[in-house]
Amino acid sequence: MPFAIALLLLLIEFTPAHVGCTVPLLVATPALAAVTMGPKGTLAAVGAAVGVSLATATYNQAWGSQQVYTNFLALFLVSAASFMTSSAARTRRENELNQVRRIARPPRRSSYGPCRTGWAACTWRPRRARRSAAICTTWSRPGTGSG
Numbered sequence: 001m002p003f004a005i006a007l008l009l010l011l012i013e014f015t016p017a018h019v020g021c022t023v024p025l026l027v028a029t030p031a032l033a034a035v036t037m038g039p040k041g042t043l044a045a046v047g048a049a050v051g052v053s054l055a056t057a058t059y060n061q062a063w064g065s066q067q068v069y070t071n072f073l074a075l076f077l078v079s080a081a082s083f084m085t086s087s088a089a090r091t092r093r094e095n096e097l098n099q100v101r102r103i104a105r106p107p108r109r110s111s112y113g114p115c116r117t118g119w120a121a122c123t124w125r126p127r128r129a130r131r132s133a134a135i136c137t138t139w140s141r142p143g144t145g146s147g
Contacts, residue, residue, distance in 0.1 A: 002033040002045040006052050013056040023053050023071045027078045034082035034089075042086045046079040 006029050009022045026049040033045030053075060057068045 001036060002029045002041075003048055005029050005032070006045070006048040010052045010055065013052075014059065021067060021071075023056055024074065026052055026071075027074050030075070030079040030082040034086035037086075038090055039083060039086045042079075042083050046075075046083070049075055049079070 006026060009025055012022050029045045029049040030042055033042045037045065050072075053068075053071060057063055057071075062068050
């Protein structure tokens with residue numbers, strides 16, 4: 001989407017549909033990329049926005065005007081904030097995923113012991129697990145006929 005905005009503004013600048021200065025709208029490109037594309041996408045969107053700004057300033061022979069430099073300053077400030085926001089969001093996502101992976105990962109070493117529930121034959125279970133975690137199948141006593 002950010003690249004579509006940059007392309008649309010570039011087409012407007014180079015066609016007869018050009019009425020006013022559309023370059024200030026390019027400031028939204030890095031901010032939108034920060035939300036949707038991550039840090040690398042944000043840098044790519046910044047590059048596209050700077051390229052469009054350079055092309056339109058050259059095409060319109062606007063170098064030296066205050067508006068061109070104001071546009072570049074605004075683009076720089078929004079780009080820096082967008083990149084920092086995108087990097088912080090990515091770091092937070094990675095930390096949350098690492099927490100989930102740590103919790104979901106089974107323990108590598110645990111001490112196993114037999115289930116002690118009387119006349120029940122149980123599978124081996126970790127000693128630290130609760131008794132309800134044991135998977136037990138009851139056996140009948142010899143000669144009782146139940147089971």
